[in-house]
Amino acid sequence: MARKLSTLDPQRLDNQICFAVYSAAHAFNRVYKPLLDRLGLTYPQYLVMLVLWERDDVPVKDIGEKLFLDSGTLTPLLKRLEAAHLVRRTRSSEDERQVLIALTPQGHALKEKARSVPQSILAASDCSVSELVAMKDEIVALRDRLNAVIGE
Amino acid sequence: MARKLSTLDPQRLDNQICFAVYSAAHAFNRVYKPLLDRLGLTYPQYLVMLVLWERDDVPVKDIGEKLFLDSGTLTPLLKRLEAAHLVRRTRSSEDERQVLIALTPQGHALKEKARSVPQSILAASDCSVSELVAMKDEIVALRDRLNAVIGE
DNA sequence: AACAATTAGATTGTGCGCAATTGATATTTG
DNA sequence: CAAATATCAATTGCGCACAATCTAATTGTT
Numbered sequence: 410m411a412r413k414l415s416t417l418d419p420q421r422l423d424n425q426i427c428f429a430v431y432s433a434a435h436a437f438n439r440v441y442k443p444l445l446d447r448l449g450l451t452y453p454q455y456l457v458m459l460v461l462w463e464r465d466d467v468p469v470k471d472i473g474e475k476l477f478l479d480s481g482t483l484t485p486l487l488k489r490l491e492a493a494h495l496v497r498r499t500r501s502s503e504d505e506r507q508v509l510i511a512l513t514p515q516g517h518a519l520k521e522k523a524r525s526v527p528q529s530i531l532a533a534s535d536c537s538v539s540e541l542v543a544m545k546d547e548i549v550a551l552r553d554r555l556n557a558v559i560g561e
Numbered sequence: 562m563a564r565k566l567s568t569l570d571p572q573r574l575d576n577q578i579c580f581a582v583y584s585a586a587h588a589f590n591r592v593y594k595p596l597l598d599r600l601g602l603t604y605p606q607y608l609v610m611l612v613l614w615e616r617d618d619v620p621v622k623d624i625g626e627k628l629f630l631d632s633g634t635l636t637p638l639l640k641r642l643e644a645a646h647l648v649r650r651t652r653s654s655e656d657e658r659q660v661l662i663a664l665t666p667q668g669h670a671l672k673e674k675a676r677s678v679p680q681s682i683l684a685a686s687d688c689s690v691s692e693l694v695a696m697k698d699e700i701v702a703l704r705d706r707l708n709a710v711i712g713e
Numbered sequence: 714a715a716c717a718a719t720t721a722g723a724t725t726g727t728g729c730g731c732a733a734t735t736g737a738t739a740t741t742t743g
Numbered sequence: 744c745a746a747a748t749a750t751c752a753a754t755t756g757c758g759c760a761c762a763a764t765c766t767a768a769t770t771g772t773t
Contacts, residue, residue, distance in 0.1 A: 419679035420672070422611045422627065426697040427589040427682060431604075432629050433700050434586040435760080436707035437579040442761090453729060456583075459574045469752065475574065477584050480752050482730050489728080506738050506751045520572070527571035530579060533710040534703060544699055545578040548585050551686060551696070555588035558685040587730080594731090605759060622721065632722050634760050641758080658721040658768045 430548070440533045444526050448519060454490060455523070457483070461496065461512050462520045468507040477556070495519060582700070592685045596678050600671060606642060607675070609635070613648065613664050614672045620659040629708070647671060 415421055422428055441452050450458065453476075460475050461467070469483050476483075487510060490496045495516040501507040534541060567573055574580055593604050602610065605628075612627050613619070621635055639662060642648045647668040653659040686693060 419683075420611065420676065421615065422608065424697075425611075425679065425682075426686070426693050426700070427586075427593070428608060428611075429697045429700040429704065430582060430586045430589060431608075433704040433707070434579075434582050435629055436704045436711070437582060438760085439711050440707050441579070451728065452583075456574065456580060459572065459577075459580075463573065470750095477587055478729090479731065481732080481754080484753055486729075500752095504739075504751085508752065524572065527577065530577075531571070533707055534578070535706045535710070536703065541578050544696075544703070545576075545581045547696055548578070548581040548700070551688065552581065552585040552588045554687045555585070555592050555685055558687070559588070559591050590730085603758065620721080630759095631761065633724080633762080636723055638759075656721085656769070660722065 437530070440530060441526075444529055448523055448526075449493060453478075453482070453486060455526075457486065457490065458495070458516070458519065458523070461510065461516065466509055466511045468501065468509055470507070472510065490516075589682070592682060593678075596681055600675055600678075601645060605630075605634070605638060607678075609638065609642065610647070610668070610671065610675070613662065613668065618661055618663045620653065620661055622659070624662065642668075 416424070418424060438452050441455070445452060445455050448455070456476050457472060460472050469480055469487065473479055473483055487496060487498060487508075491498055494513055497511045497513055498508050499511070501509050531538065531541070568576070570576060590604050593607070597604060597607050600607070608628050609624060612624050621632060621639065625631055625635055639648060639650060643650055646665055649663045649665055650660050651663070653661050683690065683693070
C-alpha cells in the first residue's frame with residue numbers, strides 16, 4: 410500500500426489538533442509569565458484566584474471542578490497561596506472533611522492589580538474579540554466532548 | 562462606574578480563551594493516557610517519538626524547536642526513552658556540542674503499534690475531520706502570533 | 714594564535730498535574 | 744443504633760516545564 414501524503418498523514422505532528430492545543434497552551438503560559446510575575450502568581454495560581462474573585466469561601470472540591478484539577482494539584486498550590494497571605498484555609502465546621510478557601514484582604518486587593526492582565530493577553534493574541542470568542546466557544550465544546558468520553 | 566455584565570467581564574474564568582485552551586489540553590491528555598499507557602509512553606514522550614518517526618538521527622535542538630521545548634525538559638525525557646530502549650543518544654563527531662537522537666529497532670517498531678492512536682482521538686473528539694482541521698489551523702495561527710510576541 | 718562571543722546540552726530548583734493510597738468523616742443500610 | 748459503604752482532603756511518587764546556571768565546544772575577530 411502506498412504511503413499517505415504527508416498533508417493527510419494522521420501520524421504527522423503538524424496534522425494533530427492536540428499538539429496545536431498543547432503548544433498553544435504553552436505559548437499562552439509564556440505570554441502570561443511576565444504579567445503574572447508582577448503579581449507574584451503562577452498561571453494555575455492565577456486561575457484559582459479568578460475562581461475565588463468570582464466566589465469566595467468555597468471548598469477545595471468546587472475549585473477543582475471549575476478548573477478540572479484534583480486535590481493532589483490544588484492542596485500544595487493553595488498552601489503556597491496561603492503562605493503568600495492571599496487565601497486562608499479553614500476546616501468547615503459543618504463538614505469537617507472539607508477545607509474552605511477564603512480570600513484575605515490582600516487576596517481581594519490583588520483583583521484590582523490583575524485587572525489589566527486580560528487586555529494584555531488580548532493584545533498579544535493580535536486578534537479581534539469576536540474571533541477569539543468564537544474560537545473559545547469551539548474549543549470549550551471540544552473540551553466538553555472529550556471530558557464526556559473520559560467519564561465513559 | 563457600573564460593574565460589567567458577567568458575560569462580557571474579561572476577568573471571568575469562562576470568558577478566557579486561554580483557560581479554554583489550557584483545560585482542553587488537559588482533557589486531551591486524559592484521553593491519550595490509556596492509549597499511550599499501552600505503548601509505555603507519556604504524551605510528551607509520544608510527541609518526541611512522532612518527531613523521530615518523521616526524521617531520525619537529529620540533534621536535541623531540532624526536537625526542541627519542533628515541540629517548543631528546551632533542554633531542561635528534553636534531556637531527562639530522552640534519557641528515559643533511552644532507558645526504555647526506544648532511542649540512542651550519541652555525540653555528533655562533526656560538532657561535539659550536539660547530541661544526536663536515533664531510533665532503535667524497537668523505537669521504529671513502535672510506530673506501527675501507535676498507528677491507531679490518532680483515529681481513537683478523532684473518535685473521542687466526536688467531530689468531523691474538516692472541522693478539526695479548521696480549528697487546528699486557527700489554533701496554530703494563534704499560537705504563532707503569541708510566540709511572535711514572546712520574541713519581542 | 715589568542716581571546717571573546719555564541720551555541721549545545723546538562724544540571725538544579727520550583728511548581729504543576731495526576732494516579733494511587735491513606736485516614737477521617739459522613740451517609741446509607743441492615 | 745451499628746456496621747458497611749461512600750466521600751473528601753491530604754499525602755506520596757513520578758514526570759513534565761521552565762528559569763537560571765554551568766561546562767564544553769565552536770565560531771568570529773583581530
